[in-house]
Amino acid sequence: MSTPTAPGLPPLSEPTAWHTISLTVNGEPVTAQVESRLLLSDFLRTRLGLTGTHTGCEHGVCGACTVLLDDAPVRTCLTLAVQAAGAELRTVEGLTQDGRPLTPVQRAFHEQHGMQCGFCTPGYVMTCTALTERACRPDDDTVADELSGHLCRCTGYQNIRAAVRQALDERYGQQEETS
Amino acid sequence: MKPGPFDYAVPDTLHEALQLLSGTERDTKVLAGGQSLIPMLNMRLARPELLVDITRIPELGRLAVGDDGALRIGASVRQTAVADDPVVREGWPLLTTAITQIGHPQIRNRGTVCGSLVHHDPAAELPAAALALDARFTVAGPGGTRTVEAADFFLSTFATDVEPDEIVTEVVVPPQPAGTGWAFQELIHRRGDFAGVGVAVLLRRTGERVGAARIVFFGVGSTPVRVPAAEQALIGSGFDAEATVAATRAALDPQGDVHAGAEWRREGAEVLLRRALAEAWERTA
Numbered sequence A: 001m002s003t004p005t006a007p008g009l010p011p012l013s014e015p016t017a018w019h020t021i022s023l024t025v026n027g028e029p030v031t032a033q034v035e036s037r038l039l040l041s042d043f044l045r046t047r048l049g050l051t052g053t054h055t056g057c058e059h060g061v062c063g064a065c066t067v068l069l070d071d072a073p074v075r076t077c078l079t080l081a082v083q084a085a086g087a088e089l090r091t092v093e094g095l096t097q098d099g100r101p102l103t104p105v106q107r108a109f110h111e112q113h114g115m116q117c118g119f120c121t122p123g124y125v126m127t128c129t130a131l132t133e134r135a136c137r138p139d140d141d142t143v144a145d146e147l148s149g150h151l152c153r154c155t156g157y158q159n160i161r162a163a164v165r166q167a168l169d170e171r172y173g174q175q176e177e178t179s
Numbered sequence B: 001m002k003p004g005p006f007d008y009a010v011p012d013t014l015h016e017a018l019q020l021l022s023g024t025e026r027d028t029k030v031l032a033g034g035q036s037l038i039p040m041l042n043m044r045l046a047r048p049e050l051l052v053d054i055t056r057i058p059e060l061g062r063l064a065v066g067d068d069g070a071l072r073i074g075a076s077v078r079q080t081a082v083a084d085d086p087v088v089r090e091g092w093p094l095l096t097t098a099i100t101q102i103g104h105p106q107i108r109n110r111g112t113v114c115g116s117l118v119h120h121d122p123a124a125e126l127p128a129a130a131l132a133l134d135a136r137f138t139v140a141g142p143g144g145t146r147t148v149e150a151a152d153f154f155l156s157t158f159a160t161d162v163e164p165d166e167i168v169t170e171v172v173v174p175p176q177p178a179g180t181g182w183a184f185q186e187l188i189h190r191r192g193d194f195a196g197v198g199v200a201v202l203l204r205r206t207g208e209r210v211g212a213a214r215i216v217f218f219g220v221g222s223t224p225v226r227v228p229a230a231e232q233a234l235i236g237s238g239f240d241a242e243a244t245v246a247a248t249r250a251a252l253d254p255q256g257d258v259h260a261g262a263e264w265r266r267e268g269a270e271v272l273l274r275r276a277l278a279e280a281w282e283r284t285a
């Protein structure tokens, strides 16, 4: 990944308006100059070209912009790029590569048809990926709570729930039907 | 939905952070998790000139139980870290429950306990929990450090007893006496929304009677509202839920807004109170 630089630095009003940050994105070290006010979502999309992270509402309501920051799902529209200095980020692009198999979570969304337009999907996939990385299987209420942080305007949610269930079954073993 | 321009500083020490806040004409805001502040920046409801990020100050990241048995939550401790802590769940289950009702996990992974308290949305969970639990705040400023009781801390919507050149460094939650029963309930339209109305109840038992009670509502005014008349009605009557509900009805004057109407809130407060009293009593020992 090439190291991006600030596009034509504007004259600075204050010395703290721009910052150099170093972080890890999908396993690759990145160093970049960013404006204080740049949202992490915009940093990923416009500066690194990682447009798999979507922005729906840009005020923390929809969850489309969710990535894993030090392994925890967070909203990148509610995080400044400067706040991510030193962090390890994983975005949907980092899950697999062209020509390589899908991850079990991605495959579950594919097989259960857990998407229609796909706008919300990267966010769901990242939250669901974190759910498969726990020490033990999260209970149904925890899963519902995690999914409540995402909105989908298309699917009616049932296929998303089926996809999450498939991914969790594959990771932790089958669970008896409880709901 | 992009913030206006601002400068950003990320000090390593509290001293440095306080210096950045003091003696400046600039509109300066403290940034911790940002889950309340950044939406306001994005919508340009807030246009600060300088943000001081306090999350890299080591002493503010502590979560510990002190020698006096009180829980101390540093200013940069994330909500998830507190909610997941087994010591907190054991000693302050009302706090754990209140936190797990804030927003969504993706928000709590970034948001801090102190940040939500200082922001003070009157429909938020934590101010009511802090008032119910008799929490106190350590506030550092240019002249030194002071302590503010929760009862004095919440002034009105989005306003707390913190000056622009001060930083809340921790919230301190006293130990709960053994056998305290508790309940924390809220009515919301969708999971993760701000509560239309909510209640925190703490009860202690003396034999078959209520020995001590604490009843705090949220979403019914510009601050969390403690209802001493309801507490007295409960204690004086042994355990008369209806007398307590009647005292509450007389004391509360909720207003309607875009989230819920006044009548819905009034009715909801009474329904929640009945449920919470039963649940808290059940948990007393």
Ligand code: FES
Residues within 6 Å of the ligand: A054, A055, A056, A057, A058, A059, A060, A061, A062, A063, A064, A065, A066, A075, A076, A077, A078
């Ligand atoms: S774009 Fe971040 S939550 Fe909607």
Ligand code: FES
Residues within 6 Å of the ligand: A114, A115, A116, A117, A118, A119, A120, A121, A151, A152, A153, A154, A155
């Ligand atoms: S698939 Fe279209 S928003 Fe979810």
